[in-house]
Every structure is written in structure tokens, then in C-alpha cells.
Amino acid sequence: MEEKFLLNNDDRERESATFLESSRRSQAIWADLPKNPQKYRVLTGERPTGPLHIGHLFGTLSNRVKIQELGATTFIVIADYQVLTDRDSADAVGTNVHEVILDYLAAGLDPENGRTFFFSHSHVPELNQLLLPFMNLVTTAELDRNPTVKEEIRAAGLKQVNALMYTYPIHQAADILFCKGNVVPVGRDQLPHLELTRKIARRFNDRFSPENPVFPVPDALLSDIPLVLGTDGQKMSKSRGNTIMIRMTPEETAKVLKGAKTDADRNITYDPVNRPEVANLLRLISICTGEAPEAVAAAIGDGGGGRLKAALTEALNAYLAPMRERRARHAKDPGYVKDVLRRGVARAREEAVATLEQVRKAMNMDHGLH
Template sequence: MSNRTPSQQAALDRSAALEHQVRAAPRTFRVLTGDRPTGALHIGHYLGTLANRVRLQNLGVEVIVLIADYQVMTDQQAGRRLPATVRGVVADYLAAGIDPDRSTIFTHSAVPALNGLVLPFLSLVSDAELHRNPTVKAEAEATGRPPTGLMLTYPVHQAADILFCHANLVPVGLDQLPHLETTRLIARRFNERYAQHAPLFPEPDALLTATPMLAGLDGKKMSKTRRNGIALQATEDQTAAMIRRAPTDSERRITYDPVARPAVANLLDLLAAASGADPRRLADEIGNGGAGRLKQLVTEAVNELLRPVRERRAGLADDVSYLDSVLDTGNTRARQLADATLARVHHLLGMTYANRQLRLVG
């Protein structure tokens, strides 16, 4: 029996219908997606998001990829490493197959007009609605501290990220649906209040990823900051060493039982995701080969999957001028979109005098 809620099942059904529409008319969709640059991207990103972005790009969908550098202000350690981390993320994107001639890669901090949408959007949600957001609550529980103002308003910032470019499709996991629902709520309330006759913002739909969320090698949520995922930039030897250290259990025979044998199931899930096979069938094939054989197969599958990505990345990582040029081009494109959207918002809010003053000063 499925443990999905009715709303989650409805989202899955809607996503399946959207997938057919994307294949039939890809150019009618604009996707906004992105990452917080808190560390190196790992295999969970590649399987869960990067490969899907490349797929959508190659279908002909307009893909806009945000590097949310403002969001790392909640993590001082990540902020100190920001320039190298951002360039590393760009290299990961390009190595995975994101084509800067067909897709837009930009940094949050380089697009002031995007952030100019946050204040009007904040006026459309209540304090109680922000505190009820499951992701905000989970972040507070994980850190043991009350959320900062930035974290509390993160769903509103994310709404600005999505709506500044009028994205109508956002690839997410089931756990991210509440964030997207906040974006849909803000779009709907803005249109009802200020643009009843000609809605300005679309209510974006969720395109749910088909790849299950992979746990880290330690069994906890795979995270850049925990460093429990296999980085795209890791060498094959480093990958093998990480997998050798992954926990299993004392039973010799390999079986797939996520409840009773979570550590073994975790490795089987990774092997299945990297190889495209069913984890139960893989467990049957390994049988009495034990944890050693399982880890050997996981290592081979992961290294085989990531080998072309790593080879492309090796030629990109040290070319700082090229990585910066990719960002310059993407930032320019994002600024054009954001400036046009903010100007329309100002017009609807009756703030056209501000725009005239800006033109006079400029």
C-alpha cells in the first residue's frame, strides 16, 4: 500500500500528464531550477537533478539554472569558500551536459531586480504561513536553532527566483512541493490583487523527478555539507575508498530489505540508480557474494557512470576565465528578464514615478 498522501498522488498524476506535454511541445515550457553553492555537487545531484536538466534541455525546453549564492549567507563557512565553490558548481553543470548556448546559468547576487520582487511578495503571505512551511521547520530542527529571517522567508525568495522569469515548470521532489505551493500561492494572490484582467505570473507546475532520493553513504540524507555523497569531482580511487567505508551488516547473504537492513539496501539503491537495474534483482544476483561483492559492484557502476562527466570536468575546472564568461552571459540574460518583470510589477503597483527617477539618475 502506498504511503503517499492524496495531494502527493495528485501531484504525481499531474506530473505524468505534464511529461507528455513536455515531449509534445517542449518550447511552450520554461524551467527554473538551481542549487545552493554550499559545497561540491555529488552523485545525488547528478542522478536526481542534473541528468534531468540535461534531458529537458535536449528536448528543447528553455532551462534556467540558478546558483543561489545569497542563500549561503545562512552558512558562514560555505560563504568563505564561495568563489571557488560557485565556479566548481558551474564546472559540474557543464560537465554534466548543461549547454550555456541553450540554457542560462546565473548567480542570484548578480540580478538585483530579482530580489526587488521579494518585498512585494512578502506582503502577500502571513507570518503563520511561513512558519508552517515543512522545510523551514525541518531546517530549524536540524540546526537546533530558530530560523533566521533569511531562512524563514526562503520560500518567498524561492518564489521570486521562479517567477522573475515566468517559469511555468519546476523539477522538484515530493518533499519540495510545499515550497512550490508557496510560489503558486504568491502568484495567484498577486494576480488577484493587482492583475485581475491580465494575470502577470503563471502558477508553475511541479515536474516530479522519477529518481528516488538517495541517502548518503552513512545512511543519512545525502548532503554537500555532510560530505556523505560521492562528489562529481572525486577520483575513481577516492570513490572506491568512500564506498569501502560505507556501513553494511553482519549477514553474509545480500537481500533487499530497506526496513530490516537499511545499510545494505542503501548500497543496493545506489547500485540500482547508477546501473538502471532493479535493486531486488541485484540483491538476488549478488546472493552469498556478501558485502565485499556488493561494494565492488557499486564502485564499478558509479565510476562507469561518472567517468565521462569527470573527464569533461577535468578540462573545465581550471579554466576560470571561461567559467566566469559563462556566468557573465547567463547573468546578463537573467538581468534582462528580471528588469522587465520588475518594471511590470512597478507599473501594476503604481510605482512608475520610481522608474522615471531611475531613468533620470541613470
């Protein structure tokens, strides 16, 4: 792999500084969002690589539902084009788009509230047309330095990097800015992408429309939910086969959790540093029940891994039951899922057309045609 795609100390120092400043702005937004939800327009989304698991649910989906319930307008991109960055085939993309939307509906995102819209990349051509002016605002050196892309390239084991992967952060900027998104719920690992979006917004405004800025400069909305580990103690990932899927039956969930990794100490304690696998299962129970992980551990006592897994199975199945019921209900009506996507695409295109007209005008490229 080329040296420029490896992480270095400068990358890490920049990432740390970005995180501290982003955290400060995120805390201010969380404080203001319940009071002034109309000020915020949220862009978030998912690559449709298959059905979602509880890592997605607790790490991102629950946060998106919370933002929706606070009253903010939310656009959810199903990033089907971006599946092609590290996969040779798009054979399952159509099915996966359907599955992802079912999981979103199950989690509580509501396209009937007039504020939540689902759309796919491939059906909003005006969004993708923003790539050309945006690419003109970014240097290849800036793309070389992006630590998130470097990590994705390393994790995928890519020997050659296609241009779509290389320009992934610019595509994300188009996702965010086409609808004038000013808030983006992200994890720490996605902050370098968002930082480039912020640069693109500022550069476009400064170069083409300094008196009347076209784009907002978006901020991150960070979550304090810890990383959810898989059943093997590693990061939960479909590629590792260590996931608990939202759509699983209670019996399937119980079977998977029986194989979850713990340790040899029968006395259950909450010790994230020295007992990360046990701590992960205790945190999951805590998320489901609202009880502190230390209290959960004390109740299990010397019951060992078996009692811990049984407690988690019961808590997780109870927590997921209403979501699974909603998912099963919507799965019986594929026409509804298609309608949700169709309506969301129509709204996204309205936004994208209006934004693209503003962009053309700012760049003196409307030629009197609009």
C-alpha cells in the same frame, strides 16, 4: 526553539494533500513535455555550499539534464544569498559557485544550446527587488506554517532565526517568477515552498492585474528517483561526511566505498525495508547499469558486502568517467566558467528587468518613466 517552528499534525496533513495534487499535475506535464517543450520554462538551482555529490546527481541533476534534452528553456539559479540563512560566513561562496557550475557542466547541462542559463542571486538585483511586493502578499502566519522552513531550522539547530531564513519561501518565489517559470523540478520536501509561490502568483494577478495576469502559476515536476543514502546508511550530506563526490578520482571513490555500511548477511538480496543499506548500494548499481536491483543482487549471490562494494565501485566509476573527463577539461579553463556565469547573468537580468517593468505598471508605479 519556539513552538511555532515545530512540525505538527496539521502541517503533515497539508503536506500530504499538496503532494497528491502536485503528483497529478506533474504526471500530466511529464506526458506533455516531450510533445510541447516550448510551453515550459523551468527554474531550478542550488545553494553553493560546496561541490556536488552523487545524491545530487541522481536525485536532481540527471532530471535537469533530461528536461534540457527534451527542449525546455531552463534557468539555473546559484542561490548564493541563501547560503547566509544558516551560515555565519560567506568566505567560500565564490569558490563554491565555481565548483557547482563545474559539476553542472560535468553532468551534461549545456549553456551553449541557447536554452540553458546559469546565474547567481547576487548579480540580478531586479530579481531581488520583487521581494518587496511579494512580501506584501504573504502573512506571517503563512510563513510560520511552512513545514520546509521548520525542518531546515530544526536540522540546522538554529536557536535564533534570521529574517532571510524566515522569508526563504518568498525569495524562492522571486527566483521562480522573475523569469515567468511555470515548471519547477522539486522533491516532495520542497512542495510547501512552491505552494506559497503559487499563492503569490495568484494573489498578485488577482489584486493588480486580473484582466492580464503578469505571472504564471507554476507547477512541480516531481522525480521518481529514490533517496540516495550515504556510505553510513543515513541521508547523503556533506555535513555528515558520508558522500561520494562527482569530482572524486576512481581511487578516491573505491576508498570511500570500502567503508560503506552493509550488514552481516553474506547472501545479497534486495530488501529495502529490512536491509536498507544493502538495498541502497544495489539501487546505485542499478542506476549506473540499467539492470534491475533484484538481478544485481542475484548475480552477487553469497559474495557478501565485499563483492557488492566492488561491483558498485566498478559500475559507478564507469558511469562517472565521461562526467569526470568533462569536469577536468572545464576546470582547466576557469575563464570559460566565468563566461558561462556572465552570459547567464546577462540573460537573467534581461528577463528580470522586463518582469519588473510589468510589475511596476500593474501596481501603477511606473510613473511614466518607462
